[in-house]
Amino acid sequence: MTDKANIANRNIVLEIKDLHKSFGDNHVLNGFSMQLHQGENLVIMGKSGSGKSVMIKCLVGLMEADSGAITVMGNDITKLNQESLDILRADIGFLFQGSALYDSMTVRENLEFPLRRHTKKFGDNVDTEKLVIEALENVGLISAIDLMPAELSGGMKRRIAIARTLILQPKIILYDEPTSGLDPITAKEIIILMQEIQKKYNTSSLIITHDVDCARVISDRMILLIHGIDYAVGTFKELSVSKDPKIKAFFKQ
Numbered sequence: 096m097t098d099k100a101n102i103a104n105r106n107i108v109l110e111i112k113d114l115h116k117s118f119g120d121n122h123v124l125n126g127f128s129m130q131l132h133q134g135e136n137l138v139i140m141g142k143s144g145s146g147k148s149v150m151i152k153c154l155v156g157l158m159e160a161d162s163g164a165i166t167v168m169g170n171d172i173t174k175l176n177q178e179s180l181d182i183l184r185a186d187i188g189f190l191f192q193g194s195a196l197y198d199s200m201t202v203r204e205n206l207e208f209p210l211r212r213h214t215k216k217f218g219d220n221v222d223t224e225k226l227v228i229e230a231l232e233n234v235g236l237i238s239a240i241d242l243m244p245a246e247l248s249g250g251m252k253r254r255i256a257i258a259r260t261l262i263l264q265p266k267i268i269l270y271d272e273p274t275s276g277l278d279p280i281t282a283k284e285i286i287i288l289m290q291e292i293q294k295k296y297n298t299s300s301l302i303i304t305h306d307v308d309c310a311r312v313i314s315d316r317m318i319l320l321i322h323g324i325d326y327a328v329g330t331f332k333e334l335s336v337s338k339d340p341k342i343k344a345f346f347k348q
C-alpha cells in the first residue's frame with residue numbers, strides 16, 4: 096500500500112464519468128464512474144462477466160462506449176485525434192491478462208518491440224540496449240535476456256511482461272488480472288514487484304483482480320463493480336467489514 100496519506104487531495108490522473116455500454120439488451124455498464132489519483136493503487140473487483148474488460152477496452156480505446164466521459168491526464172480521450180491518442184498511450188502501460196509475450200521473439204526482442212512503436216516518446220537516438228537492461232533489472236531477470244518465452248516459467252513470463260510495460264516509463268499502469276494462473280507464492284512475488292515499481296516510479300495503477308490477497312496487500316482504495324456501476328468504493332478495510340451481502344460475497348474466499 097502507498098503510505099502517503101490523503102489520496103483524495105492528489106491530482107486525478109484518470110477519470111471515468113457515467114460510462115454506459117450495452118450489447119443489445121445486455122446492459123453491461125450502466126453509469127460506471129471512477130477516479131485514479133497520482134501514485135495511487137486502485138483495485139477494481141467484479142464478478143466474472145461484470146464488465147471489467149469492457150471498461151478497460153473503453154479506457155484504452157479498443158471499444159467505443161455508448162456514453163460517458165474518459166479523461167486521462169486532463170485529456171478527454173473521446174475528443175483526441177489519432178496522433179494525440181498515440182502520444183497519450185505511451186504514458187499508459189497495459190499488462191495484459193496472461194502476459195501475452197510474442198512467442199517467436201526473444202525476451203530482448205519482446206522488450207524492444209514497444210520502443211519501436213513509440214519512437215516519439217524517446218526520440219531517434221534512444222539507447223535501446225540501456226532501456227532493455229534497466230527494465231530487466233527492475234524485474235530481476237537480466238539473465239533471461241536471450242531466452243525465448245517457451246523457456247520461461249509462468250512467474251518469469253509475468254515479470255517479463257511487466258518489464259515490457261515498464262520500458263515505456265508509463266505514468267499509469269493498467270494491470271488486468273496480474274496474478275491469475277500463478278501459484279500463491281509466485282503471485283505474492285508479483286504483488287511485491289508491483290509495489291516496488293509503484294514506489295520507485297510513483298506510477299498510478301489501476302488493478303483488475305479477483306485475488307482478494309492481492310487487493311488486500313496492494314490497494315489504497317477499491318471499487319466493486321456490481322450491476323454495471325461503481326457499487327462500492329473504499330479501502331480494503333472499510334469494504335471487508337461491510338454488512339451488505341453483495342459486498343461481503345467478495346471477501347469470502
Ligand SMILES: Nc1ncnc2c1ncn2[C@@H]1O[C@H](COP(=O)(O)OP(=O)(O)OP(=O)(O)O)[C@@H](O)[C@H]1O
Pocket residue numbers: 118121123141142143144145146147148149150
Ligand atoms: N464484443 C462483445 N460483444 C457482445 N457482448 C460482449 C462483448 N464483449 C463483452 N461482452 C459481454 O459483456 C459482459 C461483460 O464482459 P467482460 O468481458 O467485460 O467481463 P469481465 O468482468 O471482464 O469478466 P471476467 O472476469 O470473466 O474476465 C459479458 O456479458 C459479455 O458477454
